[in-house]
Amino acid sequence: MTDQNDLLFERARAVIPGGVNSPVRAFKAVGGTPRFIQRAQGAYFWDANDQRYIDYIGSWGPMILGHGHPAVVEAVQKAVLEGFSYGAPTEREIELAEAILALVPSMEMVRLVSSGTEAAMSALRLARGATGRKTIVKFEGCYHGHADALLVKAGSGLATFGNPTSAGVPPEVVQHTLVLEYNNLQQLEEAFALHSKDIACLMIEAIAGNMNFVRATPAFAKRCRELCTQHGALLIFDEVMTGFRVGLHGAQGVLGITPDLTVLGKVIGGGMPLAAFGGPRAIMEQLAPLGPVYQAGTLSGNPVATACGLATLKEISKPGFYEALAKKTRTLVDGLKAAAAAEGQPFNADSEGGMFGFFLMNELPQNYATVMTTDNAQFNALFHGLLDRGVYIAPALYEAGFVSAAHSEDDIAATIAAARDIFSKR
Numbered sequence: 001m002t003d004q005n006d007l008l009f010e011r012a013r014a015v016i017p018g019g020v021n022s023p024v025r026a027f028k029a030v031g032g033t034p035r036f037i038q039r040a041q042g043a044y045f046w047d048a049n050d051q052r053y054i055d056y057i058g059s060w061g062p063m064i065l066g067h068g069h070p071a072v073v074e075a076v077q078k079a080v081l082e083g084f085s086y087g088a089p090t091e092r093e094i095e096l097a098e099a100i101l102a103l104v105p106s107m108e109m110v111r112l113v114s115s116g117t118e119a120a121m122s123a124l125r126l127a128r129g130a131t132g133r134k135t136i137v138k139f140e141g142c143y144h145g146h147a148d149a150l151l152v153k154a155g156s157g158l159a160t161f162g163n164p165t166s167a168g169v170p171p172e173v174v175q176h177t178l179v180l181e182y183n184n185l186q187q188l189e190e191a192f193a194l195h196s197k198d199i200a201c202l203m204i205e206a207i208a209g210n211m212n213f214v215r216a217t218p219a220f221a222k223r224c225r226e227l228c229t230q231h232g233a234l235l236i237f238d239e240v241m242t243g244f245r246v247g248l249h250g251a252q253g254v255l256g257i258t259p260d261l262t263v264l265g266k267v268i269g270g271g272m273p274l275a276a277f278g279g280p281r282a283i284m285e286q287l288a289p290l291g292p293v294y295q296a297g298t299l300s301g302n303p304v305a306t307a308c309g310l311a312t313l314k315e316i317s318k319p320g321f322y323e324a325l326a327k328k329t330r331t332l333v334d335g336l337k338a339a340a341a342a343e344g345q346p347f348n349a350d351s352e353g354g355m356f357g358f359f360l361m362n363e364l365p366q367n368y369a370t371v372m373t374t375d376n377a378q379f380n381a382l383f384h385g386l387l388d389r390g391v392y393i394a395p396a397l398y399e400a401g402f403v404s405a406a407h408s409e410d411d412i413a414a415t416i417a418a419a420r421d422i423f424s425k426r
């Protein structure tokens with residue numbers, strides 16, 4: 001039988017660079033042919049061969065209700081009939097803004113945009129505009145979208161300015177970006193001591209989901225807050241992944257820390273292109289058309305996307321939603337740990353809400369460098385073993401995993417059994 005995924009990949013590569021519109025989808029890290037998805041329902045999607053997979057990426061987070069939730073589908077269908085886009089304000093944008101602010105108390109005002117990249121980039125500009133400072137602090141392994149100033153890795157020394165991680169980004173463009181090691185208190189202290197009056201903001205994934213799953217320690221997160229306050233810098237929590245994913249109030253709710261600005265995306269669009277950034281009124285009013293910081297978007301606050309986001313937020317706000325999701329995710333993580341232990345496979349895993357990560361090592365890593373010591377070949381064997389058994393996890397070891405409300409106990413049990421089978425055959 002011809003493999004339809006192979007045929008589609010060949011066709012795609014002729015017209016789209018690498019055959020994909022976002023690099024991780026190409027399976028470059030794990031090898032093999034990417035699965036071209038035809039349709040999805042609940043916890044599953046089906047590829048071009050009509051092969052079913054239990055989906056643990058959920059569009060990289062947004063599909064927290066599972067695919068095709070009836071209330072969301074209904075809201076989107078209704079919105080589509082009323083028009084796709086107007087380029088003029090709508091009541092639904094106010095409703096979504098109100099819903100977001102009600103759930104994230106650190107935000108008094110919010111601006112809606114279309115992607116996490118756009119939201120993080122705009123928050124950065126706002127922080128620089130509001131403080132009148134240039135320097136930004138970020139951490140190795142945290143991803144904040146692909147804006148030029150954020151595509152940067154640590155330089156050679158401690159607390160030095162970084163080097164671009166992409167061609168097309170001149171070193172001058174990242175000369176104001178300091179890249180520090182995640183959870184390294186000493187580097188953090190040093191950076192603020194050296195650059196005190198220049199730091200506009202510190203941007204962090206307080207529970208990082210772009211170096212697999214790594215938590216900021218409570219002491220580290222607290223020190224980020226204290227140092228920003230002390231030195232007049234803004235603390236920006238990039239919650240594009242964690243917002244409405246690790247809990248109803250995001251990583252800031254889990255850690256009990258109030259950032260100045262919050263960046264949201266993924267879940268707030270429920271699978272449609274929608275993201276946001278927000279914070280205190282006095283800072284947000286620096287944005288155009290009120291203030292001097294320019295920011296705009298033709299499709300921002302799109303009526304179909306806001307309908308999808310609103311319907312999603314309504315479902316996840318129901319009592320007990322996160323308790324049930326967190327319990328299910330824990331069951332998966334604990335089951336995988338037990339399966340690995342039973343087969344003598346070095347392994348550890350962690351989760352918060354509906355987000356999880358696992359590591360083919362006994363320790364839970366504290367930073368990017370440790371995550372990247374994972375044995376690539378072992379991870380790839382596990383990835384392909386799971387794929388062959390109808391379980392789709394992220395095709396790269398530095399990505400987190402996602403469980404949805406639609407995953408059943410049977411799905412979780414089947415996933416654990418598949419992993420154990422693979423561990424037993426090593």
Ligand SMILES: *Cc1c(COP(=O)(O)O)cnc(C)c1O
Binds near residue numbers: 116144145239240275
């Ligand atoms: C996904 C992600 C982004 C980028 O969002 P896009 O919608 O892909 O542009 C930014 N920050 C974090 C933490 C993310 O996980």
